[in-house]
Amino acid sequence: MKIQDIQAIQLLLATPKKIAIIPHRGPDGDAMGSTLALYHFLLKFNHEPIVIAPNDFPDFLAWLPGSETVKIFEKDKQNCTRILNDADLIFTLDFNALHRVGDEMEKVLASLTKTFIMIDHHQKPDDYAAYVYSDTSIGSTCEMIFNFITLLDKKEAINIEIGTCIYTGILTDSGSFKFPGTTGNTHRIVAELIDLGVPNTQIPNLLFDNSSYSRLQLLGRALQNMKILEVHKASYTTLTQEELDTFNYIKGDTEGIVNYGLSIKGIHLTAIFIENKEEKIIKISFRSQGGFDVNQFARDHFNGGGHRNAAGGKSDVSMQETIKKFESIVSQLNKIPHEN
Structure with a gap:
């Protein structure tokens, strides 16, 4: 300064x-x-x-x-x-x-x-x-x-x-x-x-050690929903509004879930897509390791931004359309770079 x-x-x-x-x-x-x-x-x-x-x-x-x-x-x-x-x-x-x-x-x-x-x-x-x-x-x-x-x-x-x-x-x-x-x-x-x-x-x-039982159940569902795009070294998971409601979601319950996608061997880009019916958006968090810039990725494609390895964004279309868009963009990237 x-x-x-x-x-x-x-x-x-x-x-x-x-x-x-x-x-x-x-x-x-x-x-x-x-x-x-x-x-x-x-x-x-x-x-x-x-x-x-x-x-x-x-x-x-x-x-x-x-x-x-x-x-x-x-x-x-x-x-x-x-x-x-x-x-x-x-x-x-x-x-x-x-x-x-x-x-x-x-x-x-x-x-x-x-x-x-x-x-x-x-x-x-x-x-x-x-x-x-x-x-x-x-x-x-x-x-x-x-x-x-x-x-x-x-x-x-x-x-x-x-x-x-x-x-x-x-x-x-x-x-x-x-x-x-x-x-x-x-x-x-x-x-x-x-x-x-x-x-x-x-x-x-x-x-980190103060979770409710419902929050752990929600985490379990998010992990069950996880998809791997192995060729592209990417992963993502989803949570619908119905799933949030089923597990009595309160603010903060999804904090940190996105990071689990990077704990998988060989994955360098991950995302979580969370439906918010009240705001009529899909809220998105991105994480990466190494050289892939999720800040620029979020800015270019999902009306968001943040840091090189941690960013957020949103989508105004349905969950299905949002996932389809994400998979299409990632497929055009070839492999996600890991080099710094």
């Missing part, structure tokens, strides 16, 4: 402000971890921060410190709109295009003449923010929040609450430190957080 931008933000934060902090729609561990870490940080300096999530966050993140204070735009549009209108500053974390918050909230944000600060690690940021900290080489927005606080010369303010939120986002967005964005600096930050007292052995249990 530019020195002059840091200095300008330091000046903005020198006096108490009303500050809205916003994650993307369908917030994951990195989105909630980064927004709540920033929330706790700003509280320490007498600001009035409020996290406003576009929609509900998964139940397995409800233990995060401060999660009970989060406002949900979809559930309280009038009040959340008022808060946004009253804010002096607006931070947008873990996304870089306003459409990622959903149509109604996007319209509210686009109408505001406020100072926006973007902190994000995805490709091709839009230009709505006055101050931008964007770095695609960093594996998580939570790692960037640690850097941001350090750049503000306030590293000593990081306590166990802030550190817990940061650790959670780093852990989830790094795939438990397996993804390519995990660097030596990632581990150095994590080491500092552990030394601070962050409960690093408890957090994985809270995140």
Whole structure:
């Protein structure tokens, strides 16, 4: 981040402000971890921060410190709109295009003449923010929040609450430190957080070992539905709305299922297609290993994007038509490259 931008933000934060902090729609561990870490940080300096999530966050993140204070735009549009209108500053974390918050909230944000600060690690940021900290080489927005606080010369303010939120986002967005964005600096930050007292052995249990029986049944169905395109080193699975309903789906139950496709020997590209009848879309997650860029794949074919090895998208046609399109595109790629 530019020195002059840091200095300008330091000046903005020198006096108490009303500050809205916003994650993307369908917030994951990195989105909630980064927004709540920033929330706790700003509280320490007498600001009035409020996290406003576009929609509900998964139940397995409800233990995060401060999660009970989060406002949900979809559930309280009038009040959340008022808060946004009253804010002096607006931070947008873990996304870089306003459409990622959903149509109604996007319209509210686009109408505001406020100072926006973007902190994000995805490709091709839009230009709505006055101050931008964007770095695609960093594996998580939570790692960037640690850097941001350090750049503000306030590293000593990081306590166990802030550190817990940061650790959670780093852990989830790094795939438990397996993804390519995990660097030596990632581990150095994590080491500092552990030394601070962050409960690093408890957090994985809270995140990954807290499933309901219904969620495990849903996972079983997704694994049963998996298809292998062996010649093309690809796999995919599906979950229909009927299947979600049968296994009492709640938000967060499909988190991480897409990764199972990459655990198969020889598979370098995988996807999960999840039907959402209410929104009339097929929600898609892509994962890859090595040289295949699922960010570009999602952008080119499925109205999405993300990172080189982890991206999302959507389809407005039926599940059957979506699968047919995916198989057709993959068949034209020959073999999915694995080289870095």
